[in-house]
Amino acid sequence: MMMRDEERLKKLVLEEVDRLLPRLIELSDWIGMHPELGSEEYEASKRLSEELERHGFKVERGILNMPTAFRASYSGVGPTPKIAFMAEYDALPEIGHGCGHNIIGAAAIGAGIALRRVLDEVAGTVFVYGTPAEEGRGPSAGAKRRMAEAGLFDDLDVAMMIHPTSGITRVNEGFLAVTGITVEFKGRAAHAAAFPHLGVNALNAAVLMYMAVHANRQQLRRDANAVIHGIIREGGAASNIIPDRAVLQFGVRSSDDSYIPELVKMMKNCARGAAIATGCEVHIDVRPGLRSNVRNEPLERLLYRILSELGEEVEPPELTARRIPMASTDFSDVTHVVPAIHPMISIAPEGVALHTREFAEATMTERGHRAIEIGAKAMALAALELILDPRLLEEVKEAHRRAISESS
Numbered sequence: 001m002m003m004r005d006e007e008r009l010k011k012l013v014l015e016e017v018d019r020l021l022p023r024l025i026e027l028s029d030w031i032g033m034h035p036e037l038g039s040e041e042y043e044a045s046k047r048l049s050e051e052l053e054r055h056g057f058k059v060e061r062g063i064l065n066m067p068t069a070f071r072a073s074y075s076g077v078g079p080t081p082k083i084a085f086m087a088e089y090d091a092l093p094e095i096g097h098g099c100g101h102n103i104i105g106a107a108a109i110g111a112g113i114a115l116r117r118v119l120d121e122v123a124g125t126v127f128v129y130g131t132p133a134e135e136g137r138g139p140s141a142g143a144k145r146r147m148a149e150a151g152l153f154d155d156l157d158v159a160m161m162i163h164p165t166s167g168i169t170r171v172n173e174g175f176l177a178v179t180g181i182t183v184e185f186k187g188r189a190a191h192a193a194a195f196p197h198l199g200v201n202a203l204n205a206a207v208l209m210y211m212a213v214h215a216n217r218q219q220l221r222r223d224a225n226a227v228i229h230g231i232i233r234e235g236g237a238a239s240n241i242i243p244d245r246a247v248l249q250f251g252v253r254s255s256d257d258s259y260i261p262e263l264v265k266m267m268k269n270c271a272r273g274a275a276i277a278t279g280c281e282v283h284i285d286v287r288p289g290l291r292s293n294v295r296n297e298p299l300e301r302l303l304y305r306i307l308s309e310l311g312e313e314v315e316p317p318e319l320t321a322r323r324i325p326m327a328s329t330d331f332s333d334v335t336h337v338v339p340a341i342h343p344m345i346s347i348a349p350e351g352v353a354l355h356t357r358e359f360a361e362a363t364m365t366e367r368g369h370r371a372i373e374i375g376a377k378a379m380a381l382a383a384l385e386l387i388l389d390p391r392l393l394e395e396v397k398e399a400h401r402r403a404i405s406e407s408s
């Protein structure tokens with residue numbers, strides 16, 4: 001293909017995002033002002049998928065029995081390569097869109113519609129996946145993991161999403177593997193003063209377990225970025241009743257997926273030890289977790305160049321790679337089955353924390369709106385380059401195969 005033609009197609013994609021932008025901002029702000037919790041994002045899912053339908057996408061709703069999930073697709077003159085953009089749209093309790101998923105949803109459909117603009121001239125299929133409950137709430141929690149396990153991403157060539165952040169824009173981020181553990185101790189209630197000898201104290205078991213976990217912290221692997229966080233969710237009803245039930249909730253995280261089972265085993269030992277010491281029964285529930293993410297350096301270089309060309313100040317990927325991974329996402333599970341990238345686009349100054357009301361407000365400012373524009377343009381342009389340059393696409397896929405064989 002002649003250079004001139006490539007430039008023309010890129011211009012079409014950029015013009016399409018510009019044309020769409022007022023509508024994308026309207027959608028993002030509407031979702032921002034009407035936050036819906038995970039697994040209940042009925043309105044957001046409806047509005048985003050209807051917008052795709054209006055632009056000629058075929059939309060399947062409620063995929064994998066998740067009512068607020070969807071898959072939208074458009075094929076032009078040929079079916080491959082297959083590129084997917086991921087939309088999120090769930091909010092957090094009390095603080096609304098403190099993780100900025102309203103921006104993620106708008107940018108994803110913007111990228112999809114913009115790429116669709118050129119697919120009647122160049123071969124390829126674009127997908128936009130509506131992926132609910134990223135924050136882990138409700139029956140659709142871990143939607144991307146479930147989609148990955150069900151094989152929905154197996155024949156994709158590349159997957160992308162953007163996430164808003166504070167501080168400098170990064171093309172990627174390291175994410176931790178995470179598993180949730182709930183521990184329930186069962187004892188026997190009794191009058192705390194008159195008949196204590198008849199009671200079995202479940203709260204004491206919970207406190208012992210909590211402290212036993214602390215006793216293990218110093219011995220955690222420092223290279224594995226292990227994090228254990230937890231709460232005592234239930235610890236009794238009244239101080240004059242020996243508590244017959246106590247419940248703890250923990251999250252166990254690490255940048256090394258293979259370290260998680262070891263940490264879970266340690267947690268189980270702490271729970272069992274506390275149960276034996278107090279005479280309680282214990283029930284331990286370990287939920288299916290999320291993995292750490294697989295980086296793709298050719299994709300990082302591509303997005304670094306494109307975001308920089310769009311006028312964004314971007315941290316060089318080799319510097320980002322030295323940052324300590326801090327959070328977790330179900331997008332990491334996608335990175336294990338398909339070359340994938342998750343740029344973090346700045347909407348607020350360094351120090352404004354995600355998961356706050358302040359961050360939710362930032363999604364609806366000029367900077368928040370610019371992240372939608374930059375995110376949609378960067379993803380659509382990256383997809384177009386990958387479609388037009390089979391050698392680049394092969395390099396991306398080869399890097400993914402190499403990373404997966406090294407990690408297994």
Ligand SMILES: [Zn+2]
Nearest residue numbers: 099135354355
């Ligand atoms: Zn979040």
Ligand SMILES: [Zn+2]
Nearest residue numbers: 099101134163
């Ligand atoms: Zn988020």
